[in-house]
Amino acid sequence: MDTQRIKCLAICLSCFFFVASCVQGTDKTNDSAGVATTGTVTDDDLGYNAVPVENGGSISGTVTFSGTIPAPRTVVITDDVEACGESVKIQDIEVNVGGGLRNAVVSLVDINSGASLETLASSPVLEQHLCRFVPHIMFAPINQVVDILNSDPISHNIHTVAFDNRTFNRTQPPSLDKIEASFEIAEKVKVKCDIHGWMNSWIVVVDHPYHAITDAEGNFVIENVPPGTYTLEAWHEIPGATKRQVTIDSGQTTDLSIELKQIS
Numbered sequence: 001m002d003t004q005r006i007k008c009l010a011i012c013l014s015c016f017f018f019v020a021s022c023v024q025g026t027d028k029t030n031d032s033a034g035v036a037t038t039g040t041v042t043d044d045d046l047g048y049n050a051v052p053v054e055n056g057g058s059i060s061g062t063v064t065f066s067g068t069i070p071a072p073r074t075v076v077i078t079d080d081v082e083a084c085g086e087s088v089k090i091q092d093i094e095v096n097v098g099g100g101l102r103n104a105v106v107s108l109v110d111i112n113s114g115a116s117l118e119t120l121a122s123s124p125v126l127e128q129h130l131c132r133f134v135p136h137i138m139f140a141p142i143n144q145v146v147d148i149l150n151s152d153p154i155s156h157n158i159h160t161v162a163f164d165n166r167t168f169n170r171t172q173p174p175s176l177d178k179i180e181a182s183f184e185i186a187e188k189v190k191v192k193c194d195i196h197g198w199m200n201s202w203i204v205v206v207d208h209p210y211h212a213i214t215d216a217e218g219n220f221v222i223e224n225v226p227p228g229t230y231t232l233e234a235w236h237e238i239p240g241a242t243k244r245q246v247t248i249d250s251g252q253t254t255d256l257s258i259e260l261k262q263i264s
């Protein structure tokens, strides 16, 4: 083979690998609006290694709130009364008689291998019902489609507020049964409706399964954690976050009491 033919072959091979890399590089799940098109998530995409967990331990506990609990806010409604009612009562901090804080997110923030993300119990459906987002806070595995539904006979508007993910802002009339959205980067994304100012919720985008949302008593459980020492974060939208070190022993349950203090 002469020199000229070798050069041509080298150029052809370079073009082939360039085109192949471009095709692979366009395999994204979001369009420019952050609204989902296609895509399948694997743990390999996440920078998190899914491995079998043998003799894992658990973390259980309670998140409590310390401080003055704000009184419920009553918002008088003037538009869309037929769907929303004449007023809505907003309780920003829900605490039970024992101080247990509902809707706090408890997470291991520095774990890089463990059970597959698929083991996280999540139902990524966000519904707009009676002019409220339901649920108020939810998990969405990274790149997984979130179905956004409108069961009200009026239009709502889904406006996301994010730091790392692309935001989107779309009106959803009653005729549009479902909007599909997905998020590429793990972070807490706020969702609001610009039409009805009291409507807001949170989508917690996660890239591993070691998270929990506290129940009405402030309780949480995180299971099947590989033994080791991790940083655990508890977060709520009003008081904010606190972190601590936690050590997980094989086959054992680590009990925690976590206090979130009112921001002064």
Ligand SMILES: [Cu+2]
Pocket: 131, 155, 156, 157, 193, 194, 195, 196, 199
């Ligand atoms: Cu709305």
